[in-house]
Amino acid sequence: MLDTKLKNNPKIVWLAVILVLCICSAGMILLYPSIRNSAQEDRNESSNELGLYVDEFTSLAEGNYVLYNQLSKETSQADVLEENAYNEFRLLERYTDYSITDEEGNILLESQQDVQEALESGQDGRYALKVEFVFDSHGQVSSIGVSGSRLDRETAYGMEQALISAQEDLEYDFDYNGFRKISNPENVTVRYGMTEENLTEYLYTGRMGDEESADVYWVLESDGFFWIFLLFVGITAAAAILLPFWKRTDGPALFRAPLEIVLLVAVIFFSTLFYQARMIWKTMNHELILIVSPAEAPVNTAVSYLLNFFVWAFSFGIVFWLVTCLRPMFAMGKEYWRQRVWTIRFILWVKRGGTRSVRGAKNTAGGVWQRFKEFLRRQYDLLLHFDFTDKTNKMILKVVIMNFVVLFIITFFWVFGIGVLIAYSIILFLFLRKYLDQVQEQYKSVLRTTSRLAAGDLDTEISEDAGIFNPVQDELRKIQAGFRRAVEEEMKSERMKTDLVTNVSHDLKTPLTAIITYVDLLKNEKDEEKRKEYIGILEKKSQRLKVLIEDLFEISKATSHNVTLHFMKLDITGLLKQIELEYDRNLKAAGLEVKWDVPEEKVIVELDSEKAYRIFENLIVNISKYALPNTRVFIEVKEEQDNVSVRMKNVSAAELNFNADEITDRFVRGDVSRNTEGSGLGLPIAKSFTELMHGTLKISTEADLFRVEIVFPRVRE
Numbered sequence: 001m002l003d004t005k006l007k008n009n010p011k012i013v014w015l016a017v018i019l020v021l022c023i024c025s026a027g028m029i030l031l032y033p034s035i036r037n038s039a040q041e042d043r044n045e046s047s048n049e050l051g052l053y054v055d056e057f058t059s060l061a062e063g064n065y066v067l068y069n070q071l072s073k074e075t076s077q078a079d080v081l082e083e084n085a086y087n088e089f090r091l092l093e094r095y096t097d098y099s100i101t102d103e104e105g106n107i108l109l110e111s112q113q114d115v116q117e118a119l120e121s122g123q124d125g126r127y128a129l130k131v132e133f134v135f136d137s138h139g140q141v142s143s144i145g146v147s148g149s150r151l152d153r154e155t156a157y158g159m160e161q162a163l164i165s166a167q168e169d170l171e172y173d174f175d176y177n178g179f180r181k182i183s184n185p186e187n188v189t190v191r192y193g194m195t196e197e198n199l200t201e202y203l204y205t206g207r208m209g210d211e212e213s214a215d216v217y218w219v220l221e222s223d224g225f226f227w228i229f230l231l232f233v234g235i236t237a238a239a240a241i242l243l244p245f246w247k248r249t250d251g252p253a254l255f256r257a258p259l260e261i262v263l264l265v266a267v268i269f270f271s272t273l274f275y276q277a278r279m280i281w282k283t284m285n286h287e288l289i290l291i292v293s294p295a296e297a298p299v300n301t302a303v304s305y306l307l308n309f310f311v312w313a314f315s316f317g318i319v320f321w322l323v324t325c326l327r328p329m330f331a332m333g334k335e336y337w338r339q340r341v342w343t344i345r346f347i348l349w350v351k352r353g354g355t356r357s358v359r360g361a362k363n364t365a366g367g368v369w370q371r372f373k374e375f376l377r378r379q380y381d382l383l384l385h386f387d388f389t390d391k392t393n394k395m396i397l398k399v400v401i402m403n404f405v406v407l408f409i410i411t412f413f414w415v416f417g418i419g420v421l422i423a424y425s426i427i428l429f430l431f432l433r434k435y436l437d438q439v440q441e442q443y444k445s446v447l448r449t450t451s452r453l454a455a456g457d458l459d460t461e462i463s464e465d466a467g468i469f470n471p472v473q474d475e476l477r478k479i480q481a482g483f484r485r486a487v488e489e490e491m492k493s494e495r496m497k498t499d500l501v502t503n504v505s506h507d508l509k510t511p512l513t514a515i516i517t518y519v520d521l522l523k524n525e526k527d528e529e530k531r532k533e534y535i536g537i538l539e540k541k542s543q544r545l546k547v548l549i550e551d552l553f554e555i556s557k558a559t560s561h562n563v564t565l566h567f568m569k570l571d572i573t574g575l576l577k578q579i580e581l582e583y584d585r586n587l588k589a590a591g592l593e594v595k596w597d598v599p600e601e602k603v604i605v606e607l608d609s610e611k612a613y614r615i616f617e618n619l620i621v622n623i624s625k626y627a628l629p630n631t632r633v634f635i636e637v638k639e640e641q642d643n644v645s646v647r648m649k650n651v652s653a654a655e656l657n658f659n660a661d662e663i664t665d666r667f668v669r670g671d672v673s674r675n676t677e678g679s680g681l682g683l684p685i686a687k688s689f690t691e692l693m694h695g696t697l698k699i700s701t702e703a704d705l706f707r708v709e710i711v712f713p714r715v716r717e
Helices: 002-008 010-030 032-047 050-057 060-072 077-082 084-093 115-120 153-176 196-204 211-221 223-242 259-271 273-284 298-326 328-332 334-340 342-352 356-384 392-454 467-524 528-559 572-582 584-589 609-626 682-692
Strands: 097-102 107-110 129-135 141-147 188-194 567-571 593-597 604-608 632-639 643-651 696-702 705-713
Touching: 010 032, 010 223, 010 298, 032 211, 032 223, 032 273, 050 153, 060 084, 060 097, 060 107, 060 129, 060 153, 060 188, 097 115, 107 115, 115 188, 141 153, 188 196, 211 223, 211 273, 223 273, 223 298, 259 273, 259 298, 259 342, 273 298, 298 328, 328 334, 334 342, 392 467, 467 528, 567 572, 567 609, 572 584, 572 604, 572 609, 572 632, 572 643, 584 609, 604 609, 604 705, 609 643, 609 682, 609 705, 682 696
Parallel strands: 593 632
Antiparallel strands: 097 107, 097 188, 129 141, 129 188, 567 604, 632 643, 643 705, 696 705
16 A cells, blocks of 8 residues: 555655665764774784785895996986886885995995994884895895894785895896896895885885875774765665665656766766765864864764765765666666667667668678677687597697687776676677587487497488587498407307208218228128229228318317417428329329419418428318319419419319308318218318418409419518
């Protein structure tokens, strides 16, 4: 009910506002004594903490050269005054006693008479602060001493370290930064001393420019002023928020100021607090208004406090106005920014078209902006698809140079550089967040691919764009292909195991069955001739069984690498001709003619002679079994720079309807019907022994032409 009445009667609200401002102004004035006491306490407390001001005395290091120049006169006084490096010492010199003495203690320079004796004596009662510099014959500072009645050990040590650091910086500036030494003290001692009064006056008056500024500074920095001022500002702001003034989205034009003006007034208001603090100090010291004498006259005091009252009422009125202007920000939402912010209104006006010149400028700026966006998009896309395996250093250098250019441009904004840097940091944060979000999505894409592979999915095509992880995606494709080959090899191996059982059963069963049959016949046969025939057949079948079992053992040991090799220098040409001679009867029986193409000199390779013999024996036996009768067989040996190759070619009697890559597998024969007596292990044994001796065996076919090529390295590694 009260809320409605107040809204319907704005006069009451205005009276309430005026009452709040009066209460806050009167409360501020009534608490002046508390503010003054707080400022004095802070000042007294800080005056005992000289360690807080050690940096204020580092200009003494510069003063050594300024004072010594008065003796040496190496540089004119006008040039000394122009040197910015020595300006800070000028203020400190007004509050300091000083002297310069030589090695014998003779006084070369002193600020006033009898100062040197006080500075040199061990009694520190006269000086609250004493500093001593000793220069050697090379113009270098050999020692720095700090003492005084106002210094404890910790403060003295801290000031000594600060002076040492200042001296080192000064010498560095002299040597490297172009500062000119105005003089060069040698074999002298420079002493400084500040009395208690001078030290206090320098710290709280000289540094501020005048005593009044120093006093105002302590009022402004005191906790009392801060909390009391904050209290009444809070009360005023609460009144602006809580009083049912009018509808929160409208009201007098005075309270509908644009946000830019509100912020400008706020900045101006808080930057003028120094003058309010000055008003408080002058009022408490009866120095604000002097209508009559003495200064403490009641009329002066009354007018001063009345002026204070109006100043604070106006100040809190500004606070009330600021909060009232900002209050619709929460009630109006987005509309506040559209209606009360000139910058946004101008941007929206430009977007709607504006004037012809504005539209032209907009189109020009839009074209530039589009090109700039396209450039940024390309750079961003380059980052998303950055290949870390290619030209990494060049890419990193490019990014660093771009960042350097941006920061270099920011440095030209001088005072506003920090604001531009903050804006740049925010933009960089948003950019990096978006960039890392997309990188994370790319990473998830790679994880999905990895999960599919881990689940055994070897057939799904990996086609997602993984950005910077594309090289990883490529490797995953290779892994997928490798897994697929491994699975195919495993399936092939399982199939071969099945074939092994079947073929071994067949090849062992055939001679074994014959042996059992002829043994039974032999038991009941009385005819000696037939018994001899049966025994011959038994011997043949037993030999067949023996060869088969030996081949099984050979291939088993070869494939498991459980073979001991004895390498020696071996002539391959001689070995081939020896084997051909031993199987000459078999070759002639098949009507085969061997054609040789070998070097006249020996071809020496380091091999195991037994295994090499077995390789070529198996190949020649294979030729004698499967070559077309009455054809030619070609054997050639070629020497190359690092290798020696042996090639054998013959025309097959049967159709070559097998896979050349599988013919060297166990129990795979050229005659699929298995009509010959071969075990199917000759070529696998040859291949295994060849690989054990670091060579390669390759079989190829063309129509009925069967080719074998064996390559051995010249020197075994």
